[in-house]
Amino acid sequence: MAHVVTESCINCRHTDCVEVCPVDCFRAGENFLVIDPNECIDCGVCIPECPVDAIALEEDLPPDQRSFVRINAELAAQWPAITAKVDALPDAERYRGQPGKRALLKR
Template sequence: MTYVVVESCIRCKLTDCVEVCPVDCFHEGPNFLVIDPEECIDCSLCEPECPVNAIYSEDEVPEDQKHFLELNAELSEAWPVIAEMKPHPDDWEEWKDVKDKLQHLKR
C-alpha cells in the first residue's frame, strides 16, 4: 500500500510532510507534490503533517480523488525528489479550501 497526495495540495504545496519521510518518496512539481508509489513504505508519518489534509492512504482516497493514484505515479517519474521543507507559498491560505483545482496543476 502507498500514500497519495490529492487535489487539496495544488497551489498550496506545503512541504511539512517531506521532512518526516524516511525514504524520500516525495517529488516536487511547480505547484504540487506527489508520492512515488514505488518508494513509499506506508509508514503513515506524512499524513498527519499535512496542514490541508491532502495525503491519504491509497485505500482511503475519496472516490472523486481516485485519479490521483495514477497522477502521483506518473508525475513522480518526471519530477525531482524533495527531502527538505521549504517556505510556504505566500498565497497558500487563499487556496487551501478551494475545490476543483486540477485545472491549476502545473506540470
C-alpha cells in the same frame, strides 16, 4: 498500497510532510507534491503533518480523488525528489480548502 497526495495540495505545496518522510519518497513540481509509489513504505508519518489534509492511503481515497493515484505515479517519474522543507507557495492560504483545483495543476 502507497499514500497519495490529492487535490488539496495544488497551489499550496506545504512541505511539512517531506521533512518527516524516512525514505524521501516525495517529488516536487511547480505547484504540487506527489509521492513516488515505488518508494513509499506506507508508514503514514506524513498524513498528520499535512496542514491541508492532502495525503491519504490509496484505499481511503474518495471517488473524486482516485485519479490522483495515477497522477502521483506519473509525475513522480518526472519530477525531482524533495528532501527538505521549503516555504509553502505564496498564495497557499488563499487556496487552502478550495475545491476544484485539479485544472490548476502545473505538469
